[in-house]
Amino acid sequence: MKRFVPVVLFCIFGIVMIAAVLTLAPVGDPHQPSYAEFVHPEVPFEEIVKERETVALHYNRNGAYDTGALDIITAVIFDYRGYDTLFETTVLFTALISVLAIIGINKE
């Protein structure tokens, strides 16, 4: 019985995960925002623009207006993805703290 409960829980978890994977968008669908990087060659460009604003198109068109930055890379990594850069900097700082904790001890 004790062994049975984890197995059932694991099966339920697996079913949930498989169901989540099945609801994902088909790979390369240009109308999904997350697949904006890849545009199928058979889909005409006008249709993509007409149907939905994809992420890449949105950044290219509105980046300067949204952020006030001319450099699109800075606009993305410091404004649209500001949280990511904040914790990226924190990771760098944590690396410094780890190094100092290992070789920087100065107990005299």
Next chain:
Amino acid sequence: MGDKTKGPEYRTSLVIQTVTRMMIPFLLMFGLSVMAHGHLTPGGGFQGGVIIGASFILLGLAFNKDEGRRALPEGRIKGLASSGILIYIVVGMVGIVAGYNFLANRSINFPPGGALGELFSGGTLLWINMGVGITVSGVAIELFYAFLEERRDPAYYKHKKTVHEKRRWSDDGVSESTSD
């Protein structure tokens, strides 16, 4: 020769020292410029911070590590590395105080920016770039000097010393039975 325990004195040629002394102000200005124009030109906080860190690393390489330490003491580097993240978070909090999201940029209009392409057009991006640059430069400098000095717990040296002494004793033939 002076102190034999410290090894031969580290010394570079006069050419390197002179060129380094001439280069460092320009390197610092270039790093600051890359950081400040992060939202206008390629580059940004990470790249500019590494350039500034490289200038201090160059100082430590061309002279010696004490010279580099004197230019920017260790406690100050740690303060710089910490305060960069603090600047980032405080700039993000400005958005909350103004009534928008964390890290809101265009909607709070702080500082009141000029036209697109000017230095203050990016709103908070300028200060965020500065904060990231300060942190990255501090991390680069302190990592270099930490690996250069490699201080350890004194207990580590004590252990090493006793092992060394034991080996020398057995080499002399005074006490061969103490080998572990």
